[in-house]
Amino acid sequence: MSDRRTQIVAAARELLGENAERALSVRSVAARAGVGASTLRHYFPTQRELYRAVFDTAYDETARDLRIDDPDVPAVDRLVECLAQLLPPHLPFETWVVVLSGMVGSDSTADSRLAWTSFVERSRVRVVDWLTRLEQEGAVAPGPVERRARLLLVVVDGLSIGRMLQGHRAEQEELDVLRDAVEAIVTG
Structure with missing residues (x-):
């Protein structure tokens, strides 16, 4: 830039x-x-x-590649670590109601919807990139990277909703679910 x-x-x-x-x-x-x-x-x-540049810059500062390219760490661990960054922070349920209402509810604006769609698109691009890198390394069998990314993002979305609704920390359970999803994709 x-x-x-x-x-x-x-x-x-x-x-x-x-x-x-x-x-x-x-x-x-x-x-x-x-x-x-x-x-x-x-x-x-x-x-x-x-707006897209502002939101993309903010996203790129928070979602890092971490150890995705470190062959000394098992591929499953690397991908779980990266995906865990996409989970929302632990906040009280009432805070989530306000946040979600501002993005998709009656209080939403074109700017808030743009922020949300930018985040969703950047997340998809990032997961596709992580999977592509693991595929090139041989840790993921060649195949439909986009479809696999969508599967992982559906899991992240589900965990995110659960995190919003439960209002308590169940981080190890979330990581276990992420690990199950990643293990279905990663070959070794």
């Missing part, structure tokens, strides 16, 4: 960090970044592109 582009994304993230419910305006982001509106539009012709 170019320096100017990085500067604009950082400014937008700062503004969202100050007030997540505020929409990002071209004027406010440009002012915070110290650039003109036309410069911002050069790098981000649409609001959607700006």
